[in-house]
Amino acid sequence: MQLTAALTVVMALVLGTLLTACTAAPIMVDSGLDLGVPGAAIETVPGVPGYPACGTEPIAHGGTTWYPFRPSNIADFPALTAAPAPTGGLGGGTMHAALPAVAAPGPGDDVGTLTIYEGGFAYWISDSGRIETWLTDQPLEYAWVC
Numbered sequence: 001m002q003l004t005a006a007l008t009v010v011m012a013l014v015l016g017t018l019l020t021a022c023t024a025a026p027i028m029v030d031s032g033l034d035l036g037v038p039g040a041a042i043e044t045v046p047g048v049p050g051y052p053a054c055g056t057e058p059i060a061h062g063g064t065t066w067y068p069f070r071p072s073n074i075a076d077f078p079a080l081t082a083a084p085a086p087t088g089g090l091g092g093g094t095m096h097a098a099l100p101a102v103a104a105p106g107p108g109d110d111v112g113t114l115t116i117y118e119g120g121f122a123y124w125i126s127d128s129g130r131i132e133t134w135l136t137d138q139p140l141e142y143a144w145v146c
Contacts, residue, residue, distance in 0.1 A: 014030050030143035032072030039118025048114040052133050053102045054146035066135035085128050
């Protein structure tokens with residue numbers, strides 16, 4: 001009985017070590033991140049579905065999963081002009097409010113334009129101009145839940 005228990009523990013440790021070595025651990029996000037800065041813009045793609053209203057919803061496009069994040073070094077990022085919102089105001093900066101619940105998307109909130117940059121960065125802004133976010137292709141885990 002003791003030998004079986006000992007073998008089970010050893011096998012679990014070996015398996016855990018092997019699985020850890022096979023996959024890169026996601027970066028835990030609890031506030032802003034410094035992941036470097038985007039290089040030159042590579043491609044701009046309109047009509048990309050997404051709804052990162054909470055800041056934890058990835059956007060998938062062209063075989064890449066993009067994870068929303070708030071850059072802590074935003075002053076080093078390319079200057080962007082927000083699209084006018086239907087209300088006549090301007091869309092805000094990168095979204096960083098954690099909402100207790102996510103409202104259903106309004107017109108133009110769940111499709112937008114994705115601009116892909118060198119270095120594993122992208123920027124997505126909804127067609128309505130109300131939702132926008134910087135994205136990275138590095139897997140992220142978030143410290144909040146919507």
